[in-house]
Amino acid sequence: MAFDVARIRGLFPALGDGWIHFDGPTGMLVPEQVASAVSTAMRAPVSAPGGAFPASQRAESIVAAARRAVADLVGTDPAGVVLGPSSAVLLQRLADAMAERWTLGDEVVVSRLDEQANLAPWHRAAKRVGAVLRWGEIDIETCELPAWQYESLVSGHTKVVAVTAASGAVGTRPDVATIAEFAKRVGAAVVVDATYAAPFLPLDLRELGADVLVVSSQAWGGPPVGALAFRDPEMLERLPSLSLDPEVRGPARLELGPHAYPLLAGLVASVDYLAGLDDAATGSRRERLVTSLGSAKSYHAGLLAQLNTELRSLRHVMVIGDAMRRIPALAFTMTGKKAPEIAEHLATQGLCAFADEGGRGVFAALGVGEVGGAVRIGLAHYSNIFEVNQLVRVLDELR
Helix, strand or coil, X not given: CCECHHHHHCCCHHHHHCCEECEHHHCCCCCHHHHHHHHHHHHCCCCCCCCCCHHHHHHHHHHHHHHHHHHHHHXXXXXXXXXXXXXXXXXXXXXXXXXXXXXXXXXXXXXXCCCHHHCHHHHHHHHHHCCXXXXXXXXCCCCCCCHHHHHHHCCCCEEEEEEECCCCXXXXXXXXXXXXXXXXHXXXXXXXXXXXXXXXXXXXXXXXXXXXXXXXXXXXXXXXXXXXXXXXXXXXXXXXXXXXXXCCCHHHHHCCCCCCHHHHXXXXXXXXXXXXXXXXXXXXXXXXXXXXXXXXXXXXHXXXXXXXXXXXXXXXXXXXXXXXXXXXXXXXXXXXXXXXXXXXXXXXXXXXXXEECCCCHHHHHHCHHHHCCEEEEECCCCCCHHHHHHHHHHHHHCC
């Protein structure tokens, strides 16, 4: 494996700002090749699909390339890839479409580990039709989401099990495949939010057991574009269409209005960037993605382990949770300090990190708001040991 972080850092012009970026959970910085792809597409003549002239054909080519790129990323058929402005918007569309066939007393299972993007749409849909929302609970010590509880959470009334592939707040990676097995026993659909997992792990929709998987290219340095990937493209035909055109088929049934074609060109470039994280990766784009993201997983596991160990050695710092399987993200509190105060101090030292007041999501379940909130730290592809050491040093001095 050849994950050369120095080479990767050279792909990001924005790192020239001199700041240390631990704000990865809100979206990584943009690689040069992605910015170039977007600007090049904006300069080219692009029209609406369906015409016999080059500008129209270019639009069709961009959309097809974007569907193929996402399909390669998650291991599915391009015919099952729905494109849209964000994962949150697409999840809302999916929930609206699926809920049209629910009735009073049907059930939806969500989890305390998930972000609002994969909670709010299902809550709204359930409330609208009188369905019951059931919750997968987390272990408050480790922030694990035990898969065994889903055996009793699902029932013959369960229509959807929505779960995250990884938490962007505390880093936990639940056992999605086992959760999906329980869901399949009762015929429930499994919707997996892979927004935070996609930049760091090789994804295979079938191995996860997901029926639908959602990603956001912004998470790995792409443009603000999201995608829903269906394991079975025929599932799209069974959902009510939300399109403005009642005659459309396939992915367009959940797509509204014209696409932002330059952003889709950037999406393709961003997936190519992921495929090149390991400069020794060879083969098809799918094969290179699996190799490169496997290398990224190994690199970040080592970096996160060191950061985790160093932070836990500071007596005034408490790292939240200690899951066995995780992505390179964590959160912490500090004795006698509120999270916004800590984040502001980090900014004065040239470090970017966000404070979370703890009022919702996993932090609300843990009662983090009662101790002044938590600071969220997310590593990125360009994070290195020097930056980790700087963070630890600054926190050590803040007493």
